[in-house]
Amino acid sequence: MDIAQLHYMANQIARNLAANGDESAIAATAQHITDFWEPRMKAGLFASDRAALDPIARAAVERLAPSLPPDQGRQC
Amino acid sequence: MGYERQPDFGTPEVSSATTVTLAIDGREVSVPLGTTVMRAAALSGGSIPKLCASDNLAQFGSCRLCLVEVDGMRGTPASCTTPVAEGMVVHTQTPRLQKLRKGVMELYISDHPLDCLTCSANNDCELQDQAAAVGLRDVRYGYSGESHLGLAADTSNPYFDFDPSKCIACSRCVRACDEVQGTFALTMDGRGFASQISAGQAGDDFMASDCVSCGACVQACPTATLQEKAVKEIGRPERSVITTCAYCGVGCTFRAEMRGEQVVRMVPWKDGKANHGHSCVKGRFAWGYANHQDRIRSPMIRETIDQPWREVSWDVALTFTADRLTAIKTQYGARALGGITSSRCTNEETFLVQKLVRAGFGSNNVDTCARVCHSPTGYGLKTTFGTSAGTQDFDSVDHSDVILVIGANPTDAHPVFASRMKRRLRADAKNGGAKLIVIDPRRIDLVLSPHVEAAYHLPLQPGTNVAVLTAMAHVIVTEGLTDEAFIRDRCDWDEYQDWARFVSDDRHSPEILEAVTRVSASDLRGAARLFATGGNGAIYYGLGVTEHSQGSSTVMAIANLAMATGNVGRPGVGVNPLRGQNNVQGACDMGSFPHELSGYRHISDDSARALFEADWQVALDPEPGLRIPNMLDAALDGSFRALYVQGEDILQSDPNTHHVAAGLKAMECVIVHDLFLNETADYAHVFLPGSTFLEKTGTFTNAERRIQMVRKVMEPANGPDGGGMEDWQVTQALANAMGLDWNYANSGEIMDEIARLTPSFAGVSHARLDQAGSLQWPVDAAHPDGSPIMHVDGFVRGPNDKRGGKFVVTDYVPTDEKTGPRYPLLLTTGRILSQYNVGAQTRRTQNTVWHGEDLLEMHPTDAENRGLGDGDWVRLASRTGETTLRLAVTDRVAAGVVYTTFHHPATQANVVTTEFSDWATNCPEYKVTAVQITASNGPTQWQESYASWSAKSRRTAVPADPAE
Structure with missing residues (x-):
């Protein structure tokens, strides 16, 4: 999957939830990705360079995947 | 009978x-x-x-x-x-009455042709019936006097004729146009003997007048004066079957009046609870596509998309397809396969396609065209109210006092409901008409049309819906116009207070946001006050709300506004998404989204999944699948390879055509199941011919959640030698070719399965629908006869807590699609009355006389600055692509905004739309694209190369001569 596109999507979710305050926005962003993203999208996001993400999106990813998983989700 | x-x-x-x-x-x-x-x-x-x-x-x-x-x-x-x-x-x-009536009839008949035997209304004429009833035997006045018998007929409308020589001046057509349709196109011209029905002004014929060809006058006419051309050609029908229209989300029911297997005419059914006997030009007249020469009647396959198509038998096509799908699954895994369900197909067919994907393909990569229209409604209303559904029935509008229309153009996209709305809006001394607020960048017809005038039109800058609605909320909260009792009783008070604090901030005042929204602050304040204090307030919205990068936020902002003013849970109020296609609501209900099973249960919900796994005898993937745009992205990196598309034309309807084409091209097996070789089929390996709504039995669910029967009136034309199949049968045959062993004998058995597995459909069956006419879901133990209005005793969300209504803070986040020196204008897109969606059906009817091409609407100032005039060819370019079309100069759009429709593939409006999409659902941002318009002298290179590619990819191989 196109990493730039995944980053854009994650940042966009975070931006739209930001008004709720950081803690709530991080939790909601993480929940949104869990609920609506397909495994290879999640895997691509988690394995990508997190520095490129906005702070809220980055914190949400940290929460979902604290360390880089060796196996990126189930194989197709 | x-x-x-x-x-x-x-x-x-x-x-x-x-x-x-x-x-x-x-x-x-x-x-x-x-x-x-x-x-x-x-x-x-x-x-x-x-x-x-x-x-x-x-x-x-x-x-x-x-x-x-x-x-x-x-x-x-x-x-x-x-x-x-x-x-x-x-x-x-009585004898006295008989004498009087006979005298009246004698006068009528003295100025009426006596050609009953050869008249097209013979035996279907009220004048003839009444002449018989009163026993008229002779006309004492003779026929030599002055009469109207020689008047010429007006045959300008493609579907019906007006023959004034047969007119009895009863005014039923005029009144139908006024009262039922609300267009006021007809009038009784002249007085006494000179009285004559006139369409438009002197010199106009029906086509040149304001007539919208809804057919109400034709239905009202007691003689052959206004009559369908088809009746003239075919003759009187011999039987009729009640069925449901397959066009928009209004879901009108019709009597399909038949002669054998030939439709003579479609007449709106007076007992239909969605349309109450009214219709529009599409449902009433535009059904001829079913027999159009472009209709593909045989399955076709090809190894690669550069080859010509080969017509084959169902067996060959299905085996070819199943082999390919199985090979891809074996090599790349189940998640390389997916499908798209159609909002134009029945609930039963849609349910079966998602079942094939989940249970047969083994992935959750199933999505539906609602992705590109109302997915934000699903997300927004589920979050705030607890379920993805409009709250009202259509009849509710009769009880509204203030109607707020935002991002919808009902007179074009939902015409039959618009007529109901207009009837409520027309001032009525007895009932007091409702007031209207329109929030739309364009001056839609409702803003000002005969006897209807909006109290406020807020012509906002495209992309600023959230800012406008937040500013309205600011006014309502800061001026103390909220319904606190309602909020305390039904909503979470803490969440409300967070929201109220947020919207009360000065930065959300109409005066400050005016710079962003370009809406006059005083108008906005007036509109907000009217909505909050004007009585029953109802909000109707369409794709102008959802198709934005903040589509879901806007839906939630609408829900916030309804809750804050106490406008939910009774007739006359509510939040009403006007669904685009006939079965958008149904397709969503049926589990077409990749993250949820039928009845909006998340795929990760173990108990819901277990129910399906036990019934289907298969393990389901607990992770959400890919959405349509994600499928195309995944195709480009090689991890998604096969797609089954039923009744959808994603190449034409989805944004950024180049990207869609590249995604489709990268796949190894694209199966298109449709009536016609649509644009997507250019990239397909398998074409499975579909059946029309006249050729199948099942159910559609309209925008008011009303489930209605679609009934077969003719055999499916999609198979050689009577081998035609309804679409659910094709899906079942494909499933069986893949070894799934499905055995549905009829679509009623599929509905039984839906009811068994979906609590909100528990009380639905074809037998029950036959008996009740229609049912509005949820139809369950708590609502055995359905639910015309939702959230009556409290929000569905959090059933154990009466205070289930959730206020959600919706911050205005501007779209990333920005105007600049190179692309200074904003393009927004929409629909027109006579055409439907990508036009696959309506372009193959005579509806093209009203809209033969897509036009670009531009404000006179912008046109003048560019030296452009009405009718000029122009080049429409965005950062994504460019196309050409002709210009219509009009002040319906504000300066800085241009508008077009997307009904014609030659224009390919989606070549210019971007891939920006709703943050929550990826619903594309069709409504905002930064563009530049310049003079042009013809089609772009893309249009030309596309036309040639398209012709090439639609070739069918000439069958070899038989050996003998």
Whole structure:
């Protein structure tokens, strides 16, 4: 999957939830990705360079995947 | 039973708590107070002769045929204008009346051609019936005097003719146009003997007038004056079947009037609860595509998309397809396969496609065209109210006092409901019409049309919906106009307070946001005050709300506004998404989204999944699948390889055509299941011919959650030698070719499975629908007869806590699609009345006379700055792509905004739309694209190369000569 596109999507979710305050926005962003993203999208996001993400999106990813998983989700 | 018209009770039904009993010709009858003698007589089984009365029109009292005698009353009153009274004794058939009626009929017939035997209305003509009823045998006046018999017919409309020589000047057509349709295109010109029906002004014919060809006048005409051309060509129908229209989300029910397997005409069904006997030009007349020469009737396959198509048998096609799918699954895994369900197909067909993907392909990569229209409605209303559904039925609009229309153009996209809305908006001395607020960048027809004028039109800058709605909320909260009792009773108070604090911030005031929204602050304040204080407030919205990068936020902002003003849970109020296609609601209900099973249960919900796993005897993937745009992205990196598309044309309807084409091209197996070789089929390996709504049985669910039967009136034309299949049968055959062993004998058995697995459909079955006519979901133990209005006793969300309504803070986040020096204008897109969606159906009917091409609307100032004039060819370019089309200069759009429709593939409006999408659902941002317009002298290179590629990819191989 196109990493730039995944980053854009994650940042966009975070931006739209930001008004709720950081803690709530991080939790909601993480929940949104869990609920609506397909495994290879999640895997691509988690394995990508997190520095490129906005702070809220980055914190949400940290929460979902604290360390880089060796196996990126189930194989197709 | 043979053919007969629906009964006509002469005058409209009235409701009253008081019942009146009277005697008519010795029969005792009890009717509600206010009923007319004519209607009471019809209800008691009698029939008073009439010509100018019809039960969908207000009584008029002009034909003088319905006279009756009433004991104790002088003279012979007209029964259509005489209300019943307790103890009244009425005589409808007496020698005196007979003589009077015969005299009236004699005058009518003295100026009417006597060509009954060869007249197209023969045996289906009220004038003929009444002549028979009164026993007219002779016309004493002769036929040599001055008459209207030589008048020329107006045949300008493609679907019906107007023959004034047969007109009896009853005004039913004029009144139908005014009262039922609300267009006011017809008038009675002249007086006395010179009286004549006129469309538009002197010199206009029907086509040149404001007529929208809804057919209400044709239906109202008691003679052959206004009649369908098809009846003239084919003859009188011999039977009729009640079915549901396959166009927009209004879901009109029709009588398909048939001669054998040939449709003679579609007549709106008066007992239909969505349309109450009204129709629009699409459902009424534009069904000819079913027999269009472009219709593909045989399955076709090809190894690669550069080859010509080969026509093959169903067996060969299905085996070829199943082999390919199985090979891809074996090599790349289940998640490399997916499908798209169609909002144009039935609930049963949609359910089966998602079942094939989840249970057969083994992935959750199933999505539906609602992704590109109402997915934000699903997300937004589920978050705030607890379920993805409009809250009202259509009848609710009769009780509204303030109607807020945002991002919707009902007169074009939902015309039959728009007529209902307009009827409520027209000032009425007795009832007081509703007030209207329109929030739309474009001056849609509702803003100002005959007898309808919006109290406020807020022409906002495209992309600023959230800012406008937040500013309205700011006014309502800071001026103390909220309904606190409602909020305390039904919503989470803490969440409300967070939201109220947020919207009250000065930065959300209309004055500060004016710079962003370009909406006058005083107008916005006025509109907000009107909505909050004007009585029952109802919000109707469409794709102008959802198709934005903040589509879901806007839906939630609308829900916030409704909750804050206490406008949920009773007739006349509510949040009403106007669904685009006929079965958008149904497709969503059926589990077409990749993250949820039917009835909106998340795929990660173990108990919901277990229910399906036990029933289907298969393990389901607990992770959400890919959405349409994600499928295309995944195709480009090689991890997604096969797609089954039923009844959808994603190449034309989805944004950034180049990207869609590249994604499709990268796949190894694209299966298109459709009526026509659509644009997507250019990239397909398998074409499975589909069946039309006339050729199948099943159900559609309209925008008011009303589930209605679609009934087969002819055999499917999609198979050689009578081997035609309904679409659900094709999906079942494909499943079985993959070894799934499905055995549904009819679509009713699929509905039984849906009911078994989906609590909100628990009470639905075809037998129940046949009996009830229609049901509005949820139909469950708590609502055994369905739910016309939702959230009546509290929000569905959090059933154990009455305070389930959730206020959500919706921050305005501007779209990343920005205007700049190179692309200074904003393009927004929409629909037009005569065409439907990508036009696959309507372009193959005579509806093209109204809209033969997509035009670009531009404000006169912008046109002048560029030296462009009306009708000029222009180049429309965005950062994504460019196309050319012709210009229409109009002040309907504000300066800085341009507008076009997307009905024609030659224009390919989606070549220019971007891939920006809703943050929550990826619904594309069709409504905002930064563009530049320049003069042009013809089609772009893309249009030319696309046309040649398209022609090439649609070749069918010439079959080899037989050996012998």
